[in-house]
Amino acid sequence: MKISSETEVCEAIAGAKAPLSVCGGGTRGLAGAGKVLSVAGLTGITLYEPGALTMVAQGGTPVAAIEQALARENQRLAFEPMDHRGLLATKGEPTIGGIFAANVGGPRRLAVGAARDFLLGVRFVDGQGAVIKNGGRVMKNVTGYDLVKLMAGSFGTLGVLTEVSLKVLPRPETEATLVLSGLDDMRAVAALCRAMGSPFEVTGAAHDPAAGESYLRLEGFEASVSYRMGRLKDLLGGTDVHVLQSDASARKWVALRDAEAFHGVSGDVWRVSCKPSAGPELAARSGAEAHYFDWSGGLIWLRVPPGHDLRGRLGVFGGHATLVRADEATKARLGRFQPELPGVARLSAGLRARFDPKGIFNPGVMEAV
Structure with missing residues (x-):
């Protein structure tokens, strides 16, 4: 069932007598039991204010379209969402609603936060076919349930995201990655943590034992990156190092992001x-x-x-x-996910009963059917 308007979403849910498998681009392999309800037809950027660093888009808008619009204004999704297609051998296009529904981020999370931290507002349809809106284009505009945070990472089990409002950030002038060679896991993680605890604004810290390399990313103005890179080398003195410059650095972090x-x-x-x-x-x-x-x-x-x-x-x-x-x-x-503790499981069940009283959204995705 492919949907092209929010009204159609409401009608499909209100009339549903059996489970629905809610999906966007279908790239993460998380289909639930039941008839497919695809929101990939809900596309389009409805508002973009580069000066305010905010954007509003329909849930089925491809991430590629979001990134293209941002690139024209030298901006980006700072939480660098992972693309699962290569890992899972899936087709389709990742959607912005799917990204937030699964709270998908990447290596920069340790520096800027998770996807949910960039979600300002949501509009979704609950399990009775009613439209609910929460949040806005400013962080503080939240009343009652913090549905903005609640919907991020709910994997379509509480409602169908039809529109999201998000915060974006400027794209830095350049980036570079310091590569440390020859460290075992224990020494590598110690070095990464030491770098993260430094004042040099590291935005990526990874270690690949198969390559025998550890990676520390710096971003910003070229002069600042160069200065901080020198200081970071001094901090980690005695280690065999070299530097990946802009394009090579970006390719390395895409590879790490997408496994x-x-x-x-x-x-x-x-x-x-x-x-x-x-x-x-x-x-x-x-x-x-x-x-x-x-x-x-x-x-x-x-x-x-x-x-x-x-x-x-x-x-x-x-x-x-x-x-x-x-x-x-x-x-x-x-099971895909770590079993919840009994208290958390009761809270989760209570939320699902509140937002999806018919129990139709994505059964089997976050718990056994």
Whole structure:
């Protein structure tokens, strides 16, 4: 069922007697049970004020169209959302509504925040077919439920996003990446954390054991980047280093953002969020065939044998493990998301009952059917 207007969304939901699989571009492999309700036809940027750093777009607007409009004004989506198509071998176009529904970000999250931190307002249709609007084009315009934050990361289980208002940021003049060579996981994460704790405004911190390299990104005016790069080298003195300049730096971070090392390679893929200091030890006991670190060690991407129970292997730790790529049987057996604690699960169930009383939105996406 492809929708081309918000009115059609309302009618489809109000008349639904069975589950609906809400989707945008369908690029993240998160289809729920039920008839497909695609909002990819809800496209268009309805308002863009470059001077105010704000934009309003319909939920099905392709991310590529958003980025093209921003590029003309030398602006960008600072949270650099991941493109899952190469990793999951999916087609279609990522949509801005899907990005916020899944709270999709990238390596710059540790410096600027998550996708939800750039979401100013939402307009969505709830499980009874009613239109709800919350937030606005300024951060403080929120009353009652903070639905802006609630909808980000709800994966279409609370409502169908038809319009989003977002904050954008200027594109920096240049970027460069300091590459450290020859560090093991423990020493690499220590170096990344030391750099992140410095005053040199690092916007990316990753380590790839397979390449034997660690990466620290700096962005801004060329003179500032050059100065801070020199100071960062001094801070990490004694380490074998070289620098990736603008274009090479940008390509490296796209590869890290999109987990390109795991494209076209067999095996399940997980992402583990944890304390940076715990990252090396978790990776060591994971049983992974390959891994790398982002977010200064606080995010681990792992490729494991098919059917591998990573959560069982890691045990209890201060974080969560998300199954990103696997066959349907493994997803059904292990679940995509870390099981919620009982109190959190009760809150989640209460919210779903409030916003989706018929229980029709994306069953099986965030919990077992």
